[in-house]
Amino acid sequence: xxxxxxxxxxxxxxxxxxxxxxxxxxxxxxxxxRDIAGSVGIQQxxxxxxxxxxQHLLVDLMESHMxxxxxxxxxxxxxxxxxxxxxxxxxxxxxxxxxEESDDVFLAYMELRSLEPDSKAIVxxxxxxxxxxxxxxxxxxxxxxxxxxxDAAVVARGLLAMMTGVTVWFRDGGRLDRExxxxxxxxxxxxxxxxxx
Amino acid sequence: xxxxxxxxxxxxxxxxxxxxxxxxxxxxxxxxxRDIAGSVGIQQxxxxxxxxxxQHLLVDLMESHMxxxxxxxxxxxxxxxxxxxxxxxxxxxxxxxxxEESDDVFLAYMELRSLEPDSKAIVxxxxxxxxxxxxxxxxxxxxxxxxxxxDAAVVARGLLAMMTGVTVWFRDGGRLDRExxxxxxxxxxxxxxxxxx
DNA sequence: GTCTATAAAGGGATAGAC
DNA sequence: GTCTATCCCTTTATAGAC
Numbered sequence: 001x002x003x004x005x006x007x008x009x010x011x012x013x014x015x016x017x018x019x020x021x022x023x024x025x026x027x028x029x030x031x032x033x034r035d036i037a038g039s040v041g042i043q044q045x046x047x048x049x050x051x052x053x054x055q056h057l058l059v060d061l062m063e064s065h066m067x068x069x070x071x072x073x074x075x076x077x078x079x080x081x082x083x084x085x086x087x088x089x090x091x092x093x094x095x096x097x098x099x100e101e102s103d104d105v106f107l108a109y110m111e112l113r114s115l116e117p118d119s120k121a122i123v124x125x126x127x128x129x130x131x132x133x134x135x136x137x138x139x140x141x142x143x144x145x146x147x148x149x150x151d152a153a154v155v156a157r158g159l160l161a162m163m164t165g166v167t168v169w170f171r172d173g174g175r176l177d178r179e180x181x182x183x184x185x186x187x188x189x190x191x192x193x194x195x196x197x
Numbered sequence: 198x199x200x201x202x203x204x205x206x207x208x209x210x211x212x213x214x215x216x217x218x219x220x221x222x223x224x225x226x227x228x229x230x231r232d233i234a235g236s237v238g239i240q241q242x243x244x245x246x247x248x249x250x251x252q253h254l255l256v257d258l259m260e261s262h263m264x265x266x267x268x269x270x271x272x273x274x275x276x277x278x279x280x281x282x283x284x285x286x287x288x289x290x291x292x293x294x295x296x297e298e299s300d301d302v303f304l305a306y307m308e309l310r311s312l313e314p315d316s317k318a319i320v321x322x323x324x325x326x327x328x329x330x331x332x333x334x335x336x337x338x339x340x341x342x343x344x345x346x347x348d349a350a351v352v353a354r355g356l357l358a359m360m361t362g363v364t365v366w367f368r369d370g371g372r373l374d375r376e377x378x379x380x381x382x383x384x385x386x387x388x389x390x391x392x393x394x
Numbered sequence: 395g396t397c398t399a400t401a402a403a404g405g406g407a408t409a410g411a412c
Numbered sequence: 413g414t415c416t417a418t419c420c421c422t423t424t425a426t427a428g429a430c
Contacts, residue, residue, distance in 0.1 A: 044407090
């Protein structure tokens with residue numbers, strides 16, 4: 001849907017929003033600068049007043065997403081809580097965040113391969129930091145005997161993949177609401193790490 | 198790596214193999230017919246002697262993959278076994294198949310969006326059939342009381358996402374071998390459905 | 395069945411007017 | 413900051429010689 005000049009107060013942010021949606025839907029390579037400009041309602045060349053290249057636009061989206069994700073996660077997970085509490089908080093946060101920001105999440109997950117090496121070197125550590133947080137929760141729970149995981153790194157990646165997958169099928173207005181879905185994933189995650197609630 | 202005329206006995210199959218690898222690595226939109234032809238060692242126009250279009254080539258890969266996947270799964274999972282046995286068989290099969298045919302699996306997972314509607318109508322039902330098999334295992338186990346799942350459909354999709362994710366990080370020669378990884382996923386899947394082994 | 399050549403369209407990015 | 417116009421390259425696909 002094109003946006004008229006009158007309704008657009010900040011072209012740069014509008015470009016981010018439309019590019020995010022289009023990249024998530026069709027993939028970075030499947031979207032042209034003309035597609036993005038057309039969606040926003042400007043000419044393709046005007047994008048270059050805001051971003052120096054298509055690649056920079058992708059990096060801008062992915063890097064800022066990762067920082068927002070990490071900030072929100074650290075707010076949601078209490079670092080001095082028990083492993084069971086932290087896993088519950090992490091899982092609930094993760095699923096709900098996926099559903100709220102599904103385009104950002106899908107983009108960051110899918111388009112790492114479209115990043116040039118320099119850009120990848122920025123995004124990958126942020127991704128690892130997120131994964132490490134979950135792994136350490138599992139390790140702490142295993143140490144104290146409440147969790148039973150054969151390999152914390154493998155299970156952490158498995159849980160992340162499981163929970164991230166919610167964006168593939170969930171639609172508002174379907175059989176289940178967001179809260180119910182989040183609860184199901186939290187329960188499944190706790191069971192998966194062998195917690196006998 | 199280009200293939201010389203002498204070593205190539207079946208251009209069509211060689212094209213499939215190279216296209217599969219390239220599509221999985223860079224995405225359908227990120228690979229040109231010239232890339233594929235160059236990889237095989239022929240001119241781009243020669244591809245059209247074997248496939249009428251790039252889209253037909255993608256559909257050929259995805260559809261044949263889904264049929265092979267379903268056939269192999271039905272051979273691996275004994276339909277008259279107990280739910281615990283069937284889940285064990287399914288999970289072990291799934292993880293090992295992902296690792297053996299990771300390009301095919303990744304392609305089928307990622308490039309559904311690149312399929313035109315007619316092609317999608319062929320592939321989606323095959324995908325649903327696979328997912329339904331796992332869901333029915335969970336439902337049978339829940340009925341007999343050995344599994345405890347809040348929602349069999351959600352948990353089935355969650356387990357598939359979890360196990361499919363193995364292709365993202367696993368590399369031969371790393372800290373863990375395929376058998377160990379498969380065992381970890383099988384154990385995690387059984388715990389996730391609340392089985393008290 | 396593969397080649398060279400080419401058509402017709404679309405890609406990212408830039409120049410310069412306003 | 414956006415526009416029109418354009419550059420230069422790549423894209424999928426086809427035509428016709430061999």
